[in-house]
Structures are given as structure tokens and as C-alpha cells.
Amino acid sequence: MNGFAAGCYEAFGSAIGHHLWYRSLDNTVVQSGEHQAWSIRLGTAFAVLTKTSLVALIRIAAVQQMWATLRRKAMTLGGIDGMFNIMHDPTGIFNKDLLAHAKILTVFAIVFWVFPFVTIIAPATLSVESVPSSSVRLMPVPTVNFTSFEQWCTYEGAGYLLGPGSAISRLFAQVYTSGRITPQDSPFPNATYELQFWGPSYKCDDFADFINTQDRPTWDPENPDSPHQTFRDAFFAERPYATFDETTDGDMWQAAAPDYMNNILLVHTVGDGGKNNIVCQLYNTSYRISVTFNNSVQSIIPLSIQYLEPAAWNHVVGRYVFLANIRPSEYVGYPDKVLPTFHVTHLLLSNLIVTKMTIGASGTLLFSGKPTASLQQSALPFCPDVGTDYFYREYFNDTSACRNGSLVRVIEDLSRNFTLSTLTYEYWGEPTTTVPVTIQFPQNQYSYQQSTLFMVYGVGFAVTFLCMVMDGIAFKRNGTVSGTAFSTVMLTTRNQDFDSVAVGRWLGSAPLSTDIAKVRMRFGYVSDKDGGAHAGFGLDGTVGPIEDDNVR
Structure with a gap:
């Protein structure tokens, strides 16, 4: 036991x-x-x-x-x-x-x-099992530097800013043609971090709202380049169709960016609900964003976008920004915080939207008299507040391309997407900032x-x-x-009857012959020839049940 x-x-x-x-x-x-x-x-x-x-x-x-x-x-x-x-x-x-x-x-x-x-x-x-896990690490991540204008500009003469450079123009074209933020390389396949910086964006309003709440400098009325004394006069002078009761000549889109105004875009369209007059002004803007990579696919969610101050200088000031920095004594009273990158941003948006889009009686679509323009490649003409004519809807019938549902929001969205896309700009000189990065990874x-x-x-x-x-x-x-055990077998097989059964088979070889295998036996009470008895195996019929516990 x-x-x-x-x-x-x-x-x-x-x-x-x-x-x-x-x-x-x-x-x-x-x-x-x-x-x-x-x-x-x-x-x-x-x-x-x-x-x-x-x-x-x-x-x-x-x-x-x-x-x-x-x-x-x-x-x-x-x-x-x-x-x-x-x-x-x-x-x-x-x-x-x-x-x-x-x-x-x-x-x-x-x-x-x-x-x-x-x-x-x-x-x-x-x-x-492979389970998702995460850790937080302080890591350098790409950021922006709008004080650096490497490859942003082309030049005229000795230091005059002429227009956008090819590198930044290509990046802007990627943004307005794709309608999304240009993706950057991920630090890890799955990672999330927050980033704060400042950069340009446009703030757009309906013309009437802009006039009623105007609390920002639009231009200097004393500027000799401006023949107008009020913003209302300037707007309707730049966009004459905006004053008409009916649109003439199939006019669907007119936009201007007057040089004497402070980085302002004026847009007039005819769409659902009638005429639309829009004013957009460039602002220095604070961005706080969440950058997420899911299997190396980028998504950026704005957490906070705050307009700080308008870019309150006109085209002439922006054009001479380099000379003002080189010879400050000759440019006394030159506005503060004039950045070439902001001026180029305004030129890029201006080059995209400043055109006149018309549809003739036969359905001919023209852009300032030409059959094509960059505006066609963007989402702007697809907005419901741009064009209602039958022929126009044949050309721009996918209103879902206008993701935000209105031209005001789409222009703002485009400017922000461009600023966020400059996180991938290769000529920043690889500026980085160190932030906590949450890394998700599979862990066994x-x-x-x-x-x-x-x-x-x-x-x-x-x-x-x-x-x-x-x-x-x-x-x-x-x-x-x-x-x-063998001893148990030996002690329980003391029976003379077995001798006759084992004759000729003393070695116990296997397999057992059939005649021997069929011999029936039982363990019980075996009688001896001398009249005694013992417990053991015996042939069937010669063994009785064990009733006395003393029999072993």
C-alpha cells in the first residue's frame, strides 16, 4: 500500500x-x-x-x-x-x-x-499568441521650419522673389491633385505621436460675413497701387460679375489675388443656391496634430488649429523680402514677420485658382479662354456651390470629390493639407523635434x-x-x-495436474499451442492427494472456492 x-x-x-x-x-x-x-x-x-x-x-x-x-x-x-x-x-x-x-x-x-x-x-x-503591445519612447520626428526657404523660390535680378521653386511646386501639385496629405515615412509600422508647430493656412468667409466682422488688415488704402478706398469697392471691382443679377456668358468661376491686398484670394462662383462670393486670407496658424501610422499607412488628425495673425503684407513687400533683410537701412518701416515661405504659399494658391471658367452655349469649357487649367485637377470645381449648368455637371459630376461639401471648407482644407504635407519636404534640412512616440507592435x-x-x-x-x-x-x-511477480506465479501453481499438461513443453516457448491454450483453469481451493488443501491454480472442476481466509 x-x-x-x-x-x-x-x-x-x-x-x-x-x-x-x-x-x-x-x-x-x-x-x-x-x-x-x-x-x-x-x-x-x-x-x-x-x-x-x-x-x-x-x-x-x-x-x-x-x-x-x-x-x-x-x-x-x-x-x-x-x-x-x-x-x-x-x-x-x-x-x-x-x-x-x-x-x-x-x-x-x-x-x-x-x-x-x-x-x-x-x-x-x-x-x-501574438498580442498587440505598446511602449512610449522619446524619439526625433520630422517637423517644419517655415523660416527656411531652401528651394522654395525662384529669383529675378539681385534678390527679388519671383515665384515658387520647382520642388515646392511639385509638392503642392501632389496635394491638390490627390486631395490628401502627402504621406511621410513611418518611424515604425504602427506608431502614434502628437506634434505642434506653426505654419500658413487660409481662413475663408462668405463676403458678407467678412465685411460684417472685418477685424483684420486687408490692405493699406494709402497704397498708390490701389485705386479703391473700401474693401467692398475693391472686391466688386476685381469681380465685376459678382454684382450682376444674372451670370452672363456662362460664367461659373472667377477668382483674383490682387497684388495690393494682403495675401487675399477673392472667389466668385455660381452654383446651388445662386451666387457665392468668398474671401480667403492667409494666416499664421498654430497646428496641434495627431500623427498615426497603421501598417505604415499615415493618417493625420488635427487636434487644434488656431489662427494666430494674418499675413499682413502685400505682393510688393513679399517680393522684396530678401532685399529688406540684406539692406534693412533702405527699408525702414518694412513689416515685421514677412516670411518668403508664406509669400510663396500665397503664390501657389493664386496660380491654382486665379482663372475665369466659362461654359459656352454649345458646352465648350474654357479657362480664361484656354481649354485646360490646373484648377481642373483639383477638387474645387466639384463643389456644389460651383456651377449648376447641365454641361457643367457633365464635366464635374462627382460632388463626393468635394469632401467638405463647400468651397470655403475645401480651400481651407487644401491650404492645411499643403502645410501638413511639408512635413515631407526634402529641403528643410531634416528638421526634427523630440516627442513621446507610442509604438504598437506584435509581441509573443x-x-x-x-x-x-x-x-x-x-x-x-x-x-x-x-x-x-x-x-x-x-x-x-x-x-x-x-x-x-514470478514468486507469486510459483506459489500459486503448486498443482500435480499441471505436470501432465506441461509434458513436452517445459521451455514455455511462445506462442502457446492451441490445445494448451484451451485448457480451462481457475484460482481457488485445491485439494492435495494426502487430504490437505492449499490455495492455487487448478484445472476447472478440481478447484473449489476459497472460503477460509487462512488458506494462502
């Missing part, structure tokens, strides 16, 4: 150890492939130890059940061989005598041979299926417990602990 107790303690201890080991690994990071391999190996060792202990207990119970069966029933010698070998040879389960006369023992044997599957299922309750982590392990071991212990109950019943019937 000491072996029985030791097996119970060993099985229970190894099962608990298996659970505690896997629980200690649950939701922890896989440190390396070698660590993962040894974690599984140790779990497998616990499972093998548990299985070995439980099958040892089942084997003990099976032996007791075998002797109890032999006491109750006569079996052929072949059947008895099967009973002794069934825990060594799984094919013994199919022995006809066992299936007919030793059903409980056969069930024990089936459990014994199926039990090793525990060592397959139990270790697999620890798996490795252990996952422990506790319920599955409990179920596997629970079934194993329950089946073993039932076998132990049957073992207790068999032990009570047997009255002693029996085994399959």
Missing part, C-alpha cells in the same frame, strides 16, 4: 506543479525561442510524471481485479495469459476470453492504454488555458479514483495484496 500512497502523492503533486508553472507564465512575454522550448519541455515533464503516476495506480488496481476475476471464474490458459499480458500488450484487449469473462479488467486496460494522451493535451494548454506572449488543463487532469483523476474504488473492492474479495 506504500506504493499506492506514493503514486497518489506523486500524481497530485506533479499536476499541481504543472498548473503553478503554467500559471506563472500566463500573459508573460516570451523572452526567446529557447525559453519557450524549455517552458514547454518542463510542462511536458510534469504531464509525463502525472500520467506515469496515474497509470501506475491503474495498473495496481488492474492486478487486484485480475486476481479477483480468477477467483470467481474459470478461464482458459490463453485467457489467463492475456490477463497477465494486457498491461504490456494492447492487443490483449481483443482477447475473446477477456471480453467474455473479464470485462472490468478490459475496461482498466483500455483506460491504461488511452491515458498517455494526457501527455499530448496537457502540455498544449500553454500556447504562444504565453497564454495558459487553465480550464482545459483542469478538465484533462480532472478526468484523469476521476477515472483513476473509480479504478481505485474497484481496487478496494477487489482487495476485500482477495483478502490480500497480489501481484504478477
Whole structure:
């Protein structure tokens, strides 16, 4: 019985150890492939130890059940061989005598041979899963520097700013043709960070609202280049069709950027709801944005956009900005905060929208008399407040391209997208700023299926417990602990009848001949020739039941 107790303690201890080991690994990071391999190996060792202990207990119970069966029933010698070998040879389960006369023992044997599957299922309750994880690192990320104008400008003469440079023009063309922010390279495939900076953007209003709330400098009325004293007069002078009750000559779009005004765009359109008069002015703007990369695909969400101050200088001031910096004594009273990059931004927007778009009676679409213009390549003509004519809708019928639903919002959106796209501008000199970057990445982590392990071991212990109950019943019937040792066989086969059966077969060679295999035997009370009796195996018909516990 000491072996029985030791097996119970060993099985229970190894099962608990298996659970505690896997629980200690649950939701922890896989440190390396070698660590993962040894974690599984140790779990497998616990499972093998548990299985070995439980099958040892089942084997003990099976032996007791075998002797109890032999006491109750006569079996052929072949059947008895099967009973002794069934825990060594799984094919013994199919022995006809066992299936007919030793059903409980056969069930024990089936459990014994199926039990090793525990060592397959139990270790697999620890798996490795790829789970999203994140960490925050201080990292340099691209930013902007609108005080730097490298490759922003073309020049005329000794230091005059003539127009936009080719590099920044290409970037602007990417923005207005694609209708989106030019993507930058991601620091990691999945990352998020916030960025703050200042840069240009346009603030647009309906003309009437602009007049009613005008609190920003538009131009200097004393400027000799301006023949107008009020902004209203200037607007209608620049956009004569804006005063007409009906649009003439199929006019759908007129826009201007007067040199004497302070970086202002004037736009007149005819669309849904009638005429639309729009005023847009360039502002220095504060940006706070969230930059996210999802599988290296960029998305930028503005968290805060605040207009700081208007770019209050006209075209002449912007054109002479370099000379004013070189010879400040000759430009006394020159406006502060004049930036070439802001002036070029205004020139880029002006070159895009300043045109006159008309549709003739035959459906001819012209841009200031020409059949094509950059405006066609942008989303601006697709807005519902630009054009209602049948022929116009044939040319620009996809209003979904106007994402914000109105020309005012689209112009603002375009200017902001351009500023945000300059994060990719290659001639900034790689300016960076250090910010906290949240990095998302897949991480291998252990996952422990506790319920599955409990179920596997629970079934194993329950089946073993039932076998132990049957073992207790068999032990009570047997009255002693029996085994399959040679000494047990020798002591229980003291019978002169066996000598005649074994004649010519003293070596016990296998396989057993058919005539011997069919000899029926039973374990019980065997009578001696001298009138005595002893417990042992005997031929069927010569053995009586054991009733005296003293007979051994």
C-alpha cells in the first residue's frame, strides 16, 4: 500500500506543479525561442510524471481485479495469459476470453492504454499568441521650419522673389491633385505621436460675413497701387460679375489675388443656391496634430488649429523680402514677420485658382479662354456651390470629390493639407523635434488555458479514483495484496495436474499451442492427494472456492 500512497502523492503533486508553472507564465512575454522550448519541455515533464503516476495506480488496481476475476471464474490458459499480458500488450484487449469473462479488467486496460494522451493535451494548454503591445519612447520626428526657404523660390535680378521653386511646386501639385496629405515615412509600422508647430493656412468667409466682422488688415488704402478706398469697392471691382443679377456668358468661376491686398484670394462662383462670393486670407496658424501610422499607412488628425495673425503684407513687400533683410537701412518701416515661405504659399494658391471658367452655349469649357487649367485637377470645381449648368455637371459630376461639401471648407482644407504635407519636404534640412512616440507592435506572449488543463487532469483523476474504488473492492474479495511477480506465479501453481499438461513443453516457448491454450483453469481451493488443501491454480472442476481466509 506504500506504493499506492506514493503514486497518489506523486500524481497530485506533479499536476499541481504543472498548473503553478503554467500559471506563472500566463500573459508573460516570451523572452526567446529557447525559453519557450524549455517552458514547454518542463510542462511536458510534469504531464509525463502525472500520467506515469496515474497509470501506475491503474495498473495496481488492474492486478487486484485480475486476481479477483480468477477467483470467481474459470478461464482458459490463453485467457489467463492475456490477463497477465494486457498491461504490456494492447492487443490483449481483443482477447475473446477477456471480453467474455473479464470485462472490468478490459475496461482498466483500455483506460491504461488511452491515458498517455494526457501527455499530448496537457502540455498544449500553454500556447504562444501574438498580442498587440505598446511602449512610449522619446524619439526625433520630422517637423517644419517655415523660416527656411531652401528651394522654395525662384529669383529675378539681385534678390527679388519671383515665384515658387520647382520642388515646392511639385509638392503642392501632389496635394491638390490627390486631395490628401502627402504621406511621410513611418518611424515604425504602427506608431502614434502628437506634434505642434506653426505654419500658413487660409481662413475663408462668405463676403458678407467678412465685411460684417472685418477685424483684420486687408490692405493699406494709402497704397498708390490701389485705386479703391473700401474693401467692398475693391472686391466688386476685381469681380465685376459678382454684382450682376444674372451670370452672363456662362460664367461659373472667377477668382483674383490682387497684388495690393494682403495675401487675399477673392472667389466668385455660381452654383446651388445662386451666387457665392468668398474671401480667403492667409494666416499664421498654430497646428496641434495627431500623427498615426497603421501598417505604415499615415493618417493625420488635427487636434487644434488656431489662427494666430494674418499675413499682413502685400505682393510688393513679399517680393522684396530678401532685399529688406540684406539692406534693412533702405527699408525702414518694412513689416515685421514677412516670411518668403508664406509669400510663396500665397503664390501657389493664386496660380491654382486665379482663372475665369466659362461654359459656352454649345458646352465648350474654357479657362480664361484656354481649354485646360490646373484648377481642373483639383477638387474645387466639384463643389456644389460651383456651377449648376447641365454641361457643367457633365464635366464635374462627382460632388463626393468635394469632401467638405463647400468651397470655403475645401480651400481651407487644401491650404492645411499643403502645410501638413511639408512635413515631407526634402529641403528643410531634416528638421526634427523630440516627442513621446507610442509604438504598437506584435509581441509573443504565453497564454495558459487553465480550464482545459483542469478538465484533462480532472478526468484523469476521476477515472483513476473509480479504478481505485474497484481496487478496494477487489482487495476485500482477495483478502490480500497480489501481484504478477514470478514468486507469486510459483506459489500459486503448486498443482500435480499441471505436470501432465506441461509434458513436452517445459521451455514455455511462445506462442502457446492451441490445445494448451484451451485448457480451462481457475484460482481457488485445491485439494492435495494426502487430504490437505492449499490455495492455487487448478484445472476447472478440481478447484473449489476459497472460503477460509487462512488458506494462502
